Amino acid sequence: MSExxxxxxxxxxxxxxxxxxxxxxxxxxxxxxxxxxxxERAWAFHDRTICFRHACHHSTCGxxxxxxxxxxxxxxxTLIRDVTYDGATLKxxxxxxxxxxxxxxxxxxxxxxxxxxxxxxAVLPVTEAEIENPPRKWASEDSExxxxxxxxxxxxxxxxxxxxxxxxxxxGPAPLAAAQDHxxxxxxxxxxxxxxxxxxxxxxxxxxxxxxxxxxVDPARRxxxxxxxxxxxxxxxxxxxx
Amino acid sequence: xxxxxxxxxxxxxxxxxxxxxxxxxSWAFALNRITALGLTFYLFLHLIVLGLLAxxxxxxxxxxxxxxxxxxxxxxxxxxxxxxxxxxxxxxxVLTSFGVGVTRQKQLFYGFMVIAxxxxxxxxxxxxxx
Numbered sequence: 001m002s003e004x005x006x007x008x009x010x011x012x013x014x015x016x017x018x019x020x021x022x023x024x025x026x027x028x029x030x031x032x033x034x035x036x037x038x039x040e041r042a043w044a045f046h047d048r049t050i051c052f053r054h055a056c057h058h059s060t061c062g063x064x065x066x067x068x069x070x071x072x073x074x075x076x077x078t079l080i081r082d083v084t085y086d087g088a089t090l091k092x093x094x095x096x097x098x099x100x101x102x103x104x105x106x107x108x109x110x111x112x113x114x115x116x117x118x119x120x121x122a123v124l125p126v127t128e129a130e131i132e133n134p135p136r137k138w139a140s141e142d143s144e145x146x147x148x149x150x151x152x153x154x155x156x157x158x159x160x161x162x163x164x165x166x167x168x169x170x171x172g173p174a175p176l177a178a179a180q181d182h183x184x185x186x187x188x189x190x191x192x193x194x195x196x197x198x199x200x201x202x203x204x205x206x207x208x209x210x211x212x213x214x215x216x217v218d219p220a221r222r223x224x225x226x227x228x229x230x231x232x233x234x235x236x237x238x239x240x241x242x
Numbered sequence: 243x244x245x246x247x248x249x250x251x252x253x254x255x256x257x258x259x260x261x262x263x264x265x266x267x268s269w270a271f272a273l274n275r276i277t278a279l280g281l282t283f284y285l286f287l288h289l290i291v292l293g294l295l296a297x298x299x300x301x302x303x304x305x306x307x308x309x310x311x312x313x314x315x316x317x318x319x320x321x322x323x324x325x326x327x328x329x330x331x332x333x334x335x336v337l338t339s340f341g342v343g344v345t346r347q348k349q350l351f352y353g354f355m356v357i358a359x360x361x362x363x364x365x366x367x368x369x370x371x372x
Contacts, residue, residue: 020247070263100248160264162271165257168250205335207267207347220267221344228341 002030005086009038011050012093013103020100022091023047031081035073036064038080039092039104051102059214062154066104067093072156074214095159097168111155114171118193120178121149128186150217151177157209157219169198173209173219176200180222184229195230270331270351277328284321319369323362330354 006028014020025042036054043050055061057076064075068083069091084090098106126145127138135142157173158164164172171179171194179190179200194200200223209219258275261268294301308314334350337343343350 014247094248096248097250098248106248162258162268165250165254166252204271205267205338205347206271208265208271211265211267218345220347224338224341224344227339231340 003032004028005031005080005084007038007080007084007087008089009042010089010091011039011042011104012091013050014100015102023050029080031079031086033080035066035068035075035078035080035083035090035092038090039066039075050104052104060152062152062215065095065154065156065159067091067095067159072160072212074154074156077214095155097158097161097164098155106155108153108155110168111158111172111174112153114175115153115178118171118175118179118190119182119187120151120153120175121181123148124181128181128183149178149181150215151181152215154214156212156214157217160208160212162206162208163202163204167198167202170202171199173203173223174217176203176226177217177219177222180226180229184226184233188233191230191233194226195234200226200230266348266351270334274328274331274335277324277331280320280324281328284324315369319366322365322369326358326361326365327355330358 009025009027010022013023025046027041029038039052054064059074059077066075068078094100094104094106098108101107123146125143126147127143129147151174161173163170176194179194182190184191203223207220213219259272261272291305294305334354338347
């Protein structure tokens with residue numbers, strides 16, 4: 001028989017033209033279910049007007065990113081056991097730094113446009129991917145093989161970034177990580193996009209993007225690496241001109 | 243139609259100073275901002291005090307007598323502590339900004355903060371015990 005917990009699910013509610021408020025839903029859950037299951041249960045058995053985004057339920061689509069007890073989580077892979085306890089509250093809010101469309105659903109349009117601006121890759125040649133234990137030397141035909149990019153464009157890093165909270169023009173962790181994924185040497189036109197006030201130099205090293213990333217993209221490390229690429233490219237150009 | 247309440251805005255700068263439930267990187271980020279603001283405030287105060295020199299030795303000497311006040315002494319201690327914390331945290335940021343120890347940034351922070359505490363304790367004993 002599975003374990004049962006009684007929790008209070010607190011869901012952020014906001015419809016167009018209305019002031020935001022929290023709705024409480026008392027429910028019995030299995031602590032080994034995921035947070036998205038609790039939200040779906042609230043929708044199915046308590047209030048069909050709760051609006052939230054979800055699709056794959058296995059951390060591939062990146063649709064169900066929310067703030068769980070104040071921290072950005074991909075709710076389809078976040079166990080209830082890991083974020084609350086029996087008899088306690090589980091607070092679910094929309095991601096920060098995105099306009100709220102309705103309740104937990106946010107408008108990610110601007111974020112997607114920034115990803116397009118750096119031409120973020122959904123798939124990439126396996127020879128260019130950061131993988132564990134890559135072969136010392138790739139065979140020429142290996143570049144024909146492709147793999148999915150690690151970033152699932154869930155927006156958790158955008159929500160967690162303290163600089164993003166105050167600077168909407170900032171490109172943000174995921175787009176900068178996508179630019180690093182290309183590499184300036186492979187895509188020189190990225191230089192002017194990332195080497196600017198709201199590009200790679202706007203990051204203030206809070207490392208929160210890496211802390212919340214559910215897909216091990218490690219945006220902070222990539223941003224620092226991109227800085228090295230920018231400085232290297234600038235120095236090469238300077239020496240080349242001299 | 244989306245709401246505007248949740249969108250980025252310069253007015254949300256206060257969120258920088260509330261790293262509750264956040265990872266250690268955010269605490270380091272907040273610490274750097276708080277110490278930076280404190281040091282900037284001190285810089286203005288310092289310039290005002292230096293301005294007393296223009297009013298003659300009497301005005302400056304009377305200020306120096308004020309520095310024996312325990313609250314002023316505590317303020318001096320806070321300035322030194324903030325400078326040590328800000329400086330060492332800054333070294334960590336410079337290192338990680340160019341790829342040195344990025345994946346070990348938490349350990350770097352803990353390490354530098356241990357050094358900061360030791361230096362602050364040393365300074366405290368020198369200041370209050372002699």
